[in-house]
Amino acid sequence: MKARVQYARPSPYYTERDEYEGPIPTGSGTTTDDTYNDFAEEEYTPQLDYKEVRCRVLHLIPYGRYTCTHGFMVDSRCDFTCRPGYRIEGEHSQTCQPNGFWSGAHPVCSDTDPPKIKCPPSRLKVAEPGKLTAMVTWDRPTATDTADKSLEIILVGQEPGTDFKEGASIIRYKVYDQARNRAACKFIVRVEVRRCPELSAPMHGFLTCSSDGNNYGATCEYHCDGGYELKGTASRVCQFSRNWGGVAAECVPMEIKTDVKTTAALLDQFYGKRRLLIMSAPNISDPDYQLQNIMIQKSDCGLDLRHVTVIELLGSQPRETGRIKESLLAPEVIEGLRQVFRISRFYFSMVLLDKLGMDRERFITPMASDELFSYIDNFLLDEEERERLELHRDFCD
Template sequence: PSKSLCTPLVVITLLHKALTHIHSQKKPRLHFHPHWCHSPSLTNGEVTCHSPRGGAYRSTLGTRCEMSCDRGYRLLGRSSIQCLASRRWSGTAFCRRMRCHVLNLIPHGRYTCTQGFAVDSRCDFTCDPGYRIDGEHSRTCQHGGSWSGAQPVCADTDPPKIKCPPSRLKVAEPGKLTAVVTWDPPAVKDTADKSLDLILVGQEPGTEFKEGANIIRYKVYDLARNRAACKFIVRVEVRRCSVLPAPLYGYLTCSSDGNNYGATCDYHCDGGYELKGVSSRVCTFSRNWEGTPAECVPMEIKSDVKTVSALLDQFYEKRRLLIMSAPNISDSDYQLQNIMIQKADCGLDLRHVTLIELLGSPPRETGRIKESLLNSEVIEGLRQVFRISRSYFSMVLLDKLGMDRERFITPLASEELFSYIDSFLLDEEERERLELHRDFCD
């Protein structure tokens, strides 16, 4: 070789190449088979492999594969395997379908699912008639094997149905102010429950109902305490006549309520008056009174009787008597009293007082009731029985039983006389009638 080729650097390079060639001739070369292990697969999953020889190789020696399952599947076995020199993979794996637990049935309801209890399956809940979903209407099986949401319930939220009987009208029996009314219970039903609690608010059927409108209410509850209600009216009609007026100088006593159908009103006359006409009238169904009105006319006083008892018997329990005596007609006390009595004539009549005058001495003595003259024997009898003197002015007040109740020896104003009679001789009923007719004398 030339001098230029034998430099130290060239010598070293040639020596390295020679040694490398010798070494390569001594060591055998490995053979890389492209399918050293069988090609991996995973049903319902995915295999991702990385080979030392590159991405195109999936089963060469040393290849590592990552195993993963599709959604809804769980991996059982090795998540990573490697192709070994034994031409086998370092492990196995498979994908099992994931499921949620079986949902419990809900009382009074049901559910239907799109894919059973598999992942992503949706179960929709429905309720029986009369119930409604309380909570979620559906649940979905999630990837982790649990159900979404919470289990709903079927709640009875629909109220029961109730129908009351129709309103009704009942006419009271004659002489009564009430009527017995009956009806059938309301019709009730519920889509959920057969056992219902029906409550009456008001009067029981088959009892006496008063006049006018009576509201009857019913309430019904189901087992969930849902409520429904209804009402109707029981109307009791009391047929009535117009109010019957009392006769002048008289009064009425009526049965029942006075003017209702079947009521009877009896006529009564004040003392000193007699009834002319029917004694009673009845209110009929047509709202009219039977018969025609009666009236009270002044009683006919028989002044020509021969004895005191015959005279007094005509007034017994009917009239009071005011006996006025004077020595003569020109007596000043008598004249003054007579003037006041004449002005008070109406008031005396309202209080059932009849005036008897005894004037003078025999043989010219007179006795009279208004214009009717009394028998001399009756005059004497009155003086004897009630010890009435002829020598001075006096007045004797008798009650309806003929009892001497008070004496006056001086003229008395009509107001004082009326006050005494009202306070001591009138009973409660007479006072009430007096109040009703007090303006009559005005």
């Protein structure tokens, strides 16, 4: 007779259920169930073949490693570490379980350490004479990273070795590693344009300046309106010290020589400088002359702003007179003016000449100041004269 004895696995360290099959032991006398059980337990315990449980070999994680306490046996714990510049994402360790599987999920090493970059120091550059910009250069910054050797460096701003305008410009650099971790730095490029105080135009004159007008190296030249002459330095230069060279010039009334003996000598003094308004009348008591003379006296400032000089021719020979303000003209000059511009002695008239001495308009009746000024402004002034007139229009109020 055979008996089948089955043993349950005593612990998780063994594989599968172990079975034993063999003859029922015999003895003297009749064997009862109790004696069988005692005999089976005490004398016929089978020799079982036990196998240890092991977990599978863990895969290495990229950019990391692990160490285990007891290899891949049950209850062995494996701890994960990453290379410098990387960080564990997930479980930091796994334990071999009795069922032959590792606890938790397999971790990964992620690059979370941003790169490092250092910008050059901020810098100041002074613009050269006559310039409003300056060329600024610097060395391209370098970047390092604990994980990557190949880094992408991006410039945000103007390139080195180019001209920078006056003022401050912010230059930024950004760098990314392969995991798109970002670092940045910045510095300031400042361009200084040294400037002198702005010069004031002289009374009855104006300035023309090079470059930006008052920057280091700029040259300003003085000019006078028609009928005025320059007294002093003709030009000044802005120095590095922010001071102007030379002294300010003035525009003084031109000295009109009325004692000349020819008409040409008189007119040459006004050529390119002043316009002439020649007013003629049979005598000083002529009503048209008196009315026009009153209007001219009231508008003397406006005529001066428009560079107009008035010449009066009054009466007939031998008591004929000609004058510019209070200065009298020679008889031969008076006759020459009448001949050149065909001015009659027998009725009131006015002739308006431009700065080149050309006859531009004639009037046989008195003209109001506004009408006369309107004609001059619209037909005789150039663009620069109109601009200066607008600047000084309130001067006569």
